[in-house]
Amino acid sequence: MKKTPVIDLGRCTECAGCIEIAPEVFRYNSATGMMEVADLLRYPEDLVDEAIKNCPEDCVSWEIDH
Numbered sequence: 001m002k003k004t005p006v007i008d009l010g011r012c013t014e015c016a017g018c019i020e021i022a023p024e025v026f027r028y029n030s031a032t033g034m035m036e037v038a039d040l041l042r043y044p045e046d047l048v049d050e051a052i053k054n055c056p057e058d059c060v061s062w063e064i065d066h
């Protein structure tokens with residue numbers, strides 16, 4: 001089972017709060033003008049949970065692949 005953080009880009013306001021919490025996971029793509037999730041083999045669960053909790057738009061969640 002793999003857990004990957006995903007961002008609902010329709011709701012994201014690019015406030016960069018998630019980058020402050022987990023800069024190795026979340027980043028701003030200046031070419032698309034949108035946030036994106038880095039392609040990692042394993043994501044730091046605690047930090048992503050923290051980013052989920054603190055996202056003002058409530059638009060970060062885990063996607064679970066079985």
Ligand code: SF4
Binds near residue numbers: 054055060
């Ligand atoms: S914290 Fe939420 S609203 Fe802010 S940039 Fe990250 S995903 Fe977007």
